[in-house]
Amino acid sequence: MMTNAVAGNLASGRAVLEVRKLVQAYFDPERRVEDVVLAAIDLDVHAGEFICVVGPSGCGKTRLLNIIGGFERPKSGACLLDGAPVGAPDRHRGIVTQQYSLFPNLTVLDNVRLGLDLEEFTLPGRWLRPIAYRLGRRRFAAQAMEYIERVGLTAHARKYPYQLSGGMRQRVAIAQAMIMRPRILLMDEPFGALDPGVRADLQGMMIQTHQAEKNTVFFVTHDLEEAVFLGTRLICLSPYAKDGTRLPGSRIVFDRPVDFPKSPEVRAATEFGRFLDEVKEAGFGAQDRARAAKQRF
């Protein structure tokens, strides 16, 4: 049924996710003022897009992801998923984070099949229909094993998260979120704590899965190169104006499709480097200039 919805959306061209005039602000009790983090963000994310979000630290990229996920409420503005305002977190918006990405008390297999189990059975249902539950769990296990195989961890299905390396854990977390086929997959610095080699492996895996599934991904990272390499579209959030003054709240200062070939060699290409420089200039340049000006005086 989910696939039909995807097909319908592709045909109509309607964005999966629409962000409208989104403002996020917090009251700062020390200065007794509203501290604006996000200023009027407008954004359409279409089905199948792999959208990477970068920006200087503190620019509110994680805040934006949290609002889309329903983990926090915006001050004003709207966030629509398939045309309906997003509410509390649900199974249509998957999440992979850097920390706490797995349930420590479940094995790899149980972690991956948990979503299917939660979706099909209710708390009393597991007790009232024990046979159906057991059959269901067997079916889910088969499905989960497919996803575990896709992320290359078949041999580790019976292990607990603490027995896995950081990279393996993130693989499981990705399988766990993907098995639900969410309308949008939110990823918040998922590879931030990994070694460069492991990180490259996982980036490759992300690209492969995205090319196979054409799923919609909202990927927040502080690593510009990662963003340009992974995404089909890149946006940069920044609170700095062109002349280096800090504005109240971040806005989207850069938003462009990315279509570099998804192979590791591309990182060495000159166009790749030039694109990186452009993003840097748009999102970080003003900040650097402001910092340099400060140092001079």
Add this chain to the structure above:
Amino acid sequence: MADIRGHFRIRSPLSRRARGLLAVVPFALLAAAYGVGAELRHRDNPKDRLMPGAAQLLDGIREAAREHKIGEREDGEPITERWIVVDTLVSLRRLGIALVLATTASIALGLFMGTFTAIDALLNPFFRALSKIPPLALLPILFIYLGTDELPKLALMVIGVLPTLTQDVYLRIRDVPQEVVNKAYTLGASTLEVAFKVVLAQAWPRILDSVRLTLGPLWVFLIASEAISAESGLGYQIYRAQRWLGVNLILPYILWISLLGFAMDVALRFWIRWRHPWAGTEGD
């Protein structure tokens, strides 16, 4: 001798053998001190009852373990019981019932306080205040209201441990990070599923650890309630023996109680480790 200095560096490693030997030392010292004390007192008075010697202690143990006639059946057969057996069974039953009641209630309360803000606001101050009442001060009231049967004893034990255990469970539940809750919701969990299948499941080994540490206070309240009114039970027997200066019965009973407590502690620890190999890795 030179390498012994190495053992006084902070957290220096120690062999299993050395550990075992060191563990025995305090026990041996205590036994030796008692032996010397008993010997000195018996030199003055061979019939001293306050620090019974080995022979007297054996008498006490025999008394506790032998069959006492407590009545006669219709066909003339005597009805007998062994004190230590009856007392142990009665006390363990009381302890078990109180443990189940207190644990169930505390886990339910702590879980809902730790997951639902409204229940937290409603009950947390109440339990914090409640836990400041010394439960033993309530004992007379319990006996006045509930008679002198089993009920006031159970009430004392449950009231005694419930507020603290509830707060403990509450803290363990609160330790589960919000990220875990969010994640569960994105996998399609209902609110009750998040509470039971995710949060409670993840906090479970730590909660069992809290229950394990509650066994100590539970024994205190058991002995206290049995001391004041009972016809059997380990606490009852100890306080009865006080009337005839039966230290040679009291000491074996105390040893037996601590053994029971120790066995329960070991069993629970083993259970926690065996069933939850992942316990203690939540922050990874």
